[in-house]
Amino acid sequence: MQPNSPQLVTTIDELRKKLLEVRRAGRRIGLVPTMGALHEGHLSLVLASRESCDFTVVTIFVNPTQFGPDEDLDSYPRTLDADMRALARCGADLVFAPANSEVYLPGHQTWVEVDTVAKPLEGSCRPTHFRGVTTVVMKLFNMVGAEAAFFGQKDYQQALVIRRMADDLNVPTEIHICPIIREADGLAMSSRNAYLSSIAREQAVVLSKSLRLAEELVDRGELDAGQIIERMREVISAADLAKIQYITLADPQTLEPVEEISGETLAALAVVVEDTRLIDNCLLLPGK
Amino acid sequence: MQPNSPQLVTTIDELRKKLLEVRRAGRRIGLVPTMGALHEGHLSLVLASRESCDFTVVTIFVNPTQFGPDEDLDSYPRTLDADMRALARCGADLVFAPANSEVYLPGHQTWVEVDTVAKPLEGSCRPTHFRGVTTVVMKLFNMVGAEAAFFGQKDYQQALVIRRMADDLNVPTEIHICPIIREADGLAMSSRNAYLSSIAREQAVVLSKSLRLAEELVDRGELDAGQIIERMREVISAADLAKIQYITLADPQTLEPVEEISGETLAALAVVVEDTRLIDNCLLLPGK
Numbered sequence: 001m002q003p004n005s006p007q008l009v010t011t012i013d014e015l016r017k018k019l020l021e022v023r024r025a026g027r028r029i030g031l032v033p034t035m036g037a038l039h040e041g042h043l044s045l046v047l048a049s050r051e052s053c054d055f056t057v058v059t060i061f062v063n064p065t066q067f068g069p070d071e072d073l074d075s076y077p078r079t080l081d082a083d084m085r086a087l088a089r090c091g092a093d094l095v096f097a098p099a100n101s102e103v104y105l106p107g108h109q110t111w112v113e114v115d116t117v118a119k120p121l122e123g124s125c126r127p128t129h130f131r132g133v134t135t136v137v138m139k140l141f142n143m144v145g146a147e148a149a150f151f152g153q154k155d156y157q158q159a160l161v162i163r164r165m166a167d168d169l170n171v172p173t174e175i176h177i178c179p180i181i182r183e184a185d186g187l188a189m190s191s192r193n194a195y196l197s198s199i200a201r202e203q204a205v206v207l208s209k210s211l212r213l214a215e216e217l218v219d220r221g222e223l224d225a226g227q228i229i230e231r232m233r234e235v236i237s238a239a240d241l242a243k244i245q246y247i248t249l250a251d252p253q254t255l256e257p258v259e260e261i262s263g264e265t266l267a268a269l270a271v272v273v274e275d276t277r278l279i280d281n282c283l284l285l286p287g288k
Numbered sequence: 289m290q291p292n293s294p295q296l297v298t299t300i301d302e303l304r305k306k307l308l309e310v311r312r313a314g315r316r317i318g319l320v321p322t323m324g325a326l327h328e329g330h331l332s333l334v335l336a337s338r339e340s341c342d343f344t345v346v347t348i349f350v351n352p353t354q355f356g357p358d359e360d361l362d363s364y365p366r367t368l369d370a371d372m373r374a375l376a377r378c379g380a381d382l383v384f385a386p387a388n389s390e391v392y393l394p395g396h397q398t399w400v401e402v403d404t405v406a407k408p409l410e411g412s413c414r415p416t417h418f419r420g421v422t423t424v425v426m427k428l429f430n431m432v433g434a435e436a437a438f439f440g441q442k443d444y445q446q447a448l449v450i451r452r453m454a455d456d457l458n459v460p461t462e463i464h465i466c467p468i469i470r471e472a473d474g475l476a477m478s479s480r481n482a483y484l485s486s487i488a489r490e491q492a493v494v495l496s497k498s499l500r501l502a503e504e505l506v507d508r509g510e511l512d513a514g515q516i517i518e519r520m521r522e523v524i525s526a527a528d529l530a531k532i533q534y535i536t537l538a539d540p541q542t543l544e545p546v547e548e549i550s551g552e553t554l555a556a557l558a559v560v561v562e563d564t565r566l567i568d569n570c571l572l573l574p575g576k
Binding site (some may be wrong): 142 | 304393395396397398399401402403404422423426427430431433452453455456457458459460
């Protein structure tokens with residue numbers, strides 16, 4: 001039996017009309033915001049939504065305002081047909097895939113901006129990135145009016161920034177953060193993995209390898225952040241196509257760097273492999 | 289017969305719980321955001337809400353983030369008992385009067401900011417004012433989830449900024465702008481009128497008088513903005529306690545100054561009378 005394809009809508013009016021019916025039927029709405037080019041990571045968010053909601057909306061929108069001028073907006077993979085098939089298989093109910101002109105009014109001039117937690121790491125490498133993310137996510141929250149929204153921990157800082165925005169602005173949507181989904185060799189799934197040449201793909205495993213090493217070191221009692229970062233750096237530097245943008249061990253709430261690991265600690269890194277910028281992270285738990 | 293006093297709630301949890309019942313009963317919710325010290329202008333917004341909604345929520349919150357460091361946050365009039373009596377008379381259903389700590393989380397760091405239309409006039413005199421307004425209004429929209437919200441035209445630029453924010457962020461609440469309510473002599477009602485000494489109160493009439501003169505000049509065919517502003521300036525300068533901050537004739541949508549009046553035009557001004565900063569405005573219609 002063929003799975004039912006989710007309904008595809010492209011205008012905000014259609015979306016609101018459809019969701020009004022769903023809401024009137026007393027069904028709990030889950031939202032999974034994506035930029036398409038869906039992989040198992042995205043699909044795990046759909047499954048998480050289906051577990052706690054009655055109706056799952058997936059948005060597919062490559063949001064121009066979160067790309068910097070020299071970034072990959074134009075080349076970002078767009079694979080709507082394949083995305084629809086994947087979403088049919090995992091039981092999404094509705095897909096909202098609007099054009100840019102449907103999302104941004106002419107003369108758009110309103111921005112939602114989170115301050116401190118959006119500044120380091122990704123915010124420092126990509127200065128207008130989070131402003132674009134929080135603005136479009138606030139717009140999607142307002143369009144959909146979901147009871148819950150689902151984000152991946154792969155974009156750890158993004159999830160933290162969105163949760164802070166939702167708390168600070170009293171957004172009536174619960175924010176759920178779901179685990180990173182990895183390839184068999186450990187590489188965190190990302191739509192940008194499609195950019196990797198086969199040799200770069202092989203070398204990209206050093207990101208997750210360095211995180212596993214950090215976990216092992218902490219398990220063995222190493223608590224000096226500088227030492228751990230140094231050992232992670234060695235792992236990554238063994239890949240000749242890899243250039244480190246940052247490696248940090250930081251407080252998982254404030255993202256302030258830690259010198260000594262004394263509680264749950266975020267290990268996060270950004271590495272350019274060949275021409276592709278990849279990020280990954282894990283939470284370190286000393287004394288496990 | 290005593291009119292029913294509206295229910296007073298002070299926490300977001302209580303507010304949401306109460307409004308969930310209202311929404312489940314299929315009633316349309318109207319929101320009137322205020323800083324209290326209510327006058328007939330505010331009450332006209334409550335009446336407008338009652339005309340198009342089934343349940344009217346009035347919020348009373350002196351929002352600290354919209355006051356500059358040298359402004360009147362501490363002295364701003366707080367008159368909750370009188371406000372509750374006035375709201376009982378005009379039939380408000382629920383009053384939300386939270387403490388600062390209920391509205392702003394520790395470490396609040398998310399701001400909603402409108403760009404171009406928030407920059408001139410009030411934005412230029414009060415640089416962080418509109419950021420505070422749009423942030424708290426977005427929070428109130430998210431807390432209340434109203435079908436419609438009501439603002440006064442007295443704060444013309446504020447209304448424009450809020451409407452722009454609502455459009456740009458797809459806020460699912462209709463924005464209604466209601467006419468200015470004036471004292472018998474023409475002074476626009478404002479909670480800050482309470483600051484005026486009796487001599488300043490008399491002289492404060494020059495704001496509305498200058499606007500009426502502008503209307504008369506346009507009716508008589510004067511279309512040169514510089515000429516009209518010059519005549520308005522003379523009217524205001526006749527009051528020795530009045531110091532003009534700005535007088536502008538501007539496009540009512542973009543707030544860009546106009547030189548020649550060729551269509552509907554905003555006349556807006558800010559004047560400090562004695563120690564009290566007052567604003568007023570009207571829309572000029574040539575060829576009426």
